[in-house]
Amino acid sequence: MIRRALPAAAALALALTACGRQAVPPQQQGTGGAPKLELRTVTAPATGELDKATWNLPYEPQTIDPIRSFNYAENTVLANMCESLLRLTPEFRIEPGLAEKADNPTPTTWVYTIRDGVKFWDGAPLTAEDVAASLDRHLDPALGTWWGDYFHNVESIKATGPMQVTVTLKQPDVLFNQAMATAAGAIVSAGYAKKKDLGSPTGGVMCTGPYQYESWKSGDSLTIKRNDAYWDTALRPKTKELVFRFIADETTAVNALRSGEVDGQYFYLPPAGLGQLQQSTTGSVTLGRSLTFWTLLGAAKSGPYADPKVRRALSLALDRAAISKVVFQGTALPQRTLAGAEYWGYQRDVFQKAHDAIPPETPDLAKAKQLLTEAGSPTQTITIGIQGSSAVHEQTANLIKATGEALGLKIEIKVIPVEQYGNLYSDPKAREGIDAFFSTWYGNVPDPLDIYTVFLAGGRTNFNDYAGVDGDITKARAAYDEAERAALVTTIQQKVTADVPWMPLNNLPVILYMNKRVTGAVASFPYLYYPWAAGLGAA
Amino acid sequence: MRFLAKRLAGLVAVLLVASFLVYGLLYLVPGGPMAFLLGNRSGTPEQIAAIRAQYHLDDPFLVRYAAWLRDAVTGDFGTSLVYRQDVSALMASRATTTVFLVVYATLLIVTGGVAMGLLAGLRGGRADGVVTLVSSAFLATPPFVVGVILVIVFALGLGWFPVFGAGSGFGDRVHHLTLPAVTLSLASAAFLARVTRASVAEESGREHVETARSRGLAEGHIVRRHVLRNAAIPVVTVAGLNVAGLIAGSVVVESIFALDGLGSLFVRAILQRDFAIVQAVVLVLVTAFVLINLVVDLCYSALDPRLSRQ
Numbered sequence: 001m002i003r004r005a006l007p008a009a010a011a012l013a014l015a016l017t018a019c020g021r022q023a024v025p026p027q028q029q030g031t032g033g034a035p036k037l038e039l040r041t042v043t044a045p046a047t048g049e050l051d052k053a054t055w056n057l058p059y060e061p062q063t064i065d066p067i068r069s070f071n072y073a074e075n076t077v078l079a080n081m082c083e084s085l086l087r088l089t090p091e092f093r094i095e096p097g098l099a100e101k102a103d104n105p106t107p108t109t110w111v112y113t114i115r116d117g118v119k120f121w122d123g124a125p126l127t128a129e130d131v132a133a134s135l136d137r138h139l140d141p142a143l144g145t146w147w148g149d150y151f152h153n154v155e156s157i158k159a160t161g162p163m164q165v166t167v168t169l170k171q172p173d174v175l176f177n178q179a180m181a182t183a184a185g186a187i188v189s190a191g192y193a194k195k196k197d198l199g200s201p202t203g204g205v206m207c208t209g210p211y212q213y214e215s216w217k218s219g220d221s222l223t224i225k226r227n228d229a230y231w232d233t234a235l236r237p238k239t240k241e242l243v244f245r246f247i248a249d250e251t252t253a254v255n256a257l258r259s260g261e262v263d264g265q266y267f268y269l270p271p272a273g274l275g276q277l278q279q280s281t282t283g284s285v286t287l288g289r290s291l292t293f294w295t296l297l298g299a300a301k302s303g304p305y306a307d308p309k310v311r312r313a314l315s316l317a318l319d320r321a322a323i324s325k326v327v328f329q330g331t332a333l334p335q336r337t338l339a340g341a342e343y344w345g346y347q348r349d350v351f352q353k354a355h356d357a358i359p360p361e362t363p364d365l366a367k368a369k370q371l372l373t374e375a376g377s378p379t380q381t382i383t384i385g386i387q388g389s390s391a392v393h394e395q396t397a398n399l400i401k402a403t404g405e406a407l408g409l410k411i412e413i414k415v416i417p418v419e420q421y422g423n424l425y426s427d428p429k430a431r432e433g434i435d436a437f438f439s440t441w442y443g444n445v446p447d448p449l450d451i452y453t454v455f456l457a458g459g460r461t462n463f464n465d466y467a468g469v470d471g472d473i474t475k476a477r478a479a480y481d482e483a484e485r486a487a488l489v490t491t492i493q494q495k496v497t498a499d500v501p502w503m504p505l506n507n508l509p510v511i512l513y514m515n516k517r518v519t520g521a522v523a524s525f526p527y528l529y530y531p532w533a534a535g536l537g538a539a
Numbered sequence: 540m541r542f543l544a545k546r547l548a549g550l551v552a553v554l555l556v557a558s559f560l561v562y563g564l565l566y567l568v569p570g571g572p573m574a575f576l577l578g579n580r581s582g583t584p585e586q587i588a589a590i591r592a593q594y595h596l597d598d599p600f601l602v603r604y605a606a607w608l609r610d611a612v613t614g615d616f617g618t619s620l621v622y623r624q625d626v627s628a629l630m631a632s633r634a635t636t637t638v639f640l641v642v643y644a645t646l647l648i649v650t651g652g653v654a655m656g657l658l659a660g661l662r663g664g665r666a667d668g669v670v671t672l673v674s675s676a677f678l679a680t681p682p683f684v685v686g687v688i689l690v691i692v693f694a695l696g697l698g699w700f701p702v703f704g705a706g707s708g709f710g711d712r713v714h715h716l717t718l719p720a721v722t723l724s725l726a727s728a729a730f731l732a733r734v735t736r737a738s739v740a741e742e743s744g745r746e747h748v749e750t751a752r753s754r755g756l757a758e759g760h761i762v763r764r765h766v767l768r769n770a771a772i773p774v775v776t777v778a779g780l781n782v783a784g785l786i787a788g789s790v791v792v793e794s795i796f797a798l799d800g801l802g803s804l805f806v807r808a809i810l811q812r813d814f815a816i817v818q819a820v821v822l823v824l825v826t827a828f829v830l831i832n833l834v835v836d837l838c839y840s841a842l843d844p845r846l847s848r849q
Binding site: 248 | 573575576577578583585586587589590593621622623624628629632633636687690691694695698701702703704705794795796797799800803804809810811812
């Protein structure tokens with residue numbers, strides 16, 4: 001495999017030229033004995049148009065209201081319809097979107113200049129009013145935004161000109177602006193922003209994207225169709241109509257994909273029938289670069305797992321390649337840090353150097369044992385909570401338990417029913433007696449800070465009250481200078497990796513299956529926020 | 540008429556008890572819908588408080604139940620917490636699929652089961668052996684296994700039927716729901732065949748049938764008037780019970796074939812603590828169950844007028 005380093009600008013130009021679309025060479029990843037995977041950002045360009053394509057979602061969206069769309073199915077649909085102020089490209093770069101430019105005249109102000117000539121599907125022009133109304137919805141507690149983490153620092157959002165919106169922050173925040181490239185910055189028309197049933201099957205949405213909302217038959221399917229008046233001609237859809245189905249049962253979904261009744265699907269975890277898909281004669285599997293990872297979230301405030309040395313010992317002893325092989329059928333990559341290389345959206349050299357200085361993913365049992373002795377060889381039991389009827393949880397827990405036994409750590413597995421597992425995140429009472437629990441997690445923007453910011457003191461997801469990096473995070477979120485921020489973030493990363501409040505396990509590439517009759521879908525993680533289906537067409 | 544009125548009053552009482560039990564049980568089980576209302580990540584304490592107040596999640600149990608009951612009596616089943624849509628709208632679109640599936644499966648069970656049972660009971664000999672063997676196999680195989688096998692053979696292998704979905708329009712629905720209906724009906728049809736066979740065999744040997752035979756009546760007449768009519772009572776009982784059970788049994792089949800029925804809605808609502816939907820589906824299921832039993836009772840009276848005379 002020849003590694004060809006395309007200059008970023010050229011790569012983007014290629015990706016954005018509809019007819020000249022080319023696959024960016026896949027990146028080889030992994031170190032040492034770890035598995036190597038070909039990870040892509042795009043798939044082969046389509047050669048022709050299609051009247052209709054059918055896509056499966058892992059479950060039916062709860063809503064397509066952008067402020068509550070922060071999950072796989074919701075964003076997979078929404079990304080094709082509702083555009084954000086900025087755009088996250090398949091190559092993990094942030095570009096202008098509905099905002100032509102974003103200025104930062106003072107550290108606590110972001111001024112967005114709205115793009116001229118953009119029209120909603122109903123023909124109404126996009127103005128600052130629409131933008132302000134859309135963003136303002138995140139500030140109303142009764143509407144229940146899921147993106148609150150990015151809006152905690154917002155003081156006010158105002159239309160300061162016909163085509164200009166000014167956001168005033170309570171304190172400088174670099175993540176706010178980056179979040180405008182996700183569904184947090186998605187714009188609906190001002191009229192729709194007031195609708196009570198916005199985003200429901202009866203209400204629908206009104207946005208500016210390359211696909212427009214057509215219909216949503218609750219329980220059955222959601223249909224979007226090409227917006228023929230789309231402003232960005234480079235992203236004019238090649239498929240006239242895209243129908244989403246909601247097959248939740250994995251076996252049924254795999255069967256529907258193999259039979260060709262469904263043209264494609266993104267999987268965020270490898271399905272049990274992955275082998276059948278990989279050997280399928282009707283289509284193929286592509287692995288895409290991803291911001292998603294598999295991690296063990298620490299929740300202990302007392303006992304052995306509250307001791308950073310114990311956590312580091314367990315982390316050092318862990319065979320992450322085995323997790324990839326056994327649990328993820330070889331589709332995952334061992335990780336030494338929570339935020340992997342895909343997050344390095346700036347100052348890559350700095351992050352690369354910092355990464356190389358961190359102990360490798362491979363197990364180091366001797367060092368682990370030594371650390372454990374230093375920690376006083378604790379004899380109390382560590383309890384790991386796992387989700388019931390999930391093979392991924394159970395298998396990882398067994399591997400960690402075996403590692404603990406090899407070290408002399410007693411680890412107990414507690415199964416929590418799937419319907420109660422979600423409470424672990426939101427309810428401290430549910431976490432009582434649980435020292436750690438598993439989760440997939442993703443940041444939304446190419447900045448490792450987006451991950452490490454969960455360790456802010458008092459943060460809702462800082463489950464074990466880890467306080468080692470609080471001051472640095474506040475400083476980093478205010479550091480608009482990239483070199484300064486990279487220096488701060490690598491320091492945070494070093495501390496977090498040594499103290500292991502969350503244990504990095506595996507990076508989880510996007511698993512994309514497409515029938516051979518279609519091609520051109522985005523393969524990488526930004527499919528959640530980028531109009532990934534614009535390139536989808538006949539193979 | 541009094542019989543009917545009594546049964547309907549009973550229905551209301553059963554509904555009330557069932558709704559109270561379900562509401563109470565959901566309330567007691569730990570966990571709530573918060574993760575589905577605000578996601579796993581965000582949410583300041585103020586935001587959580589606002590959402591909890593908005594959905595009355597902090598009100599005491601009896602207050603919430605009473606409020607729900609008051610609305611339900613007026614025909615308003617409330618709004619789904621998670622989907623923020625009218626429960627009646629959510630259910631209406633799904634009821635069609637479930638009703639179609641249950642009716643289709645009922646037809647298969649009744650025609651298939653009774654036909655097989657009659658064949659075995661009246662013919663005897665080899666036919667009896669084959670029917671017994673086949674029905675044993677069907678009875679022993681759980682629906683999810685049947686479903687998977689049918690998909691592999693008839694959808695993926697032969698390509699005769701689609702893998703998933705409920706279809707739209709009558710013909711398309713029949714095409715889409717054939718495999719699910721067969722999956723749903725096999726075990727019940729086998730059971731019904733067994734009961735029919737035993738019942739017919741028993742009636743055929745009874746004295747009045749022997750007498751009719753000795754008087755030289757035509758065999759067809761004997762079977763219709765003396766065997767089938769008397770054998771029908773247990774058959775109707777079993778068929779009725781099975782059909783009522785189908786509504787609950789459709790949950791598994793709906794998940795295998797990705798059908799947008801009430802069953803899949805129900806299961807998801809339970810997982811998400813979506814009280815309004817759970818309650819509404821329970822009410823529909825209980826009503827259907829009671830109504831089917833009522834129909835069975837009416838059938839008894841038609842078959843054997845003595846039964847309604849007490």
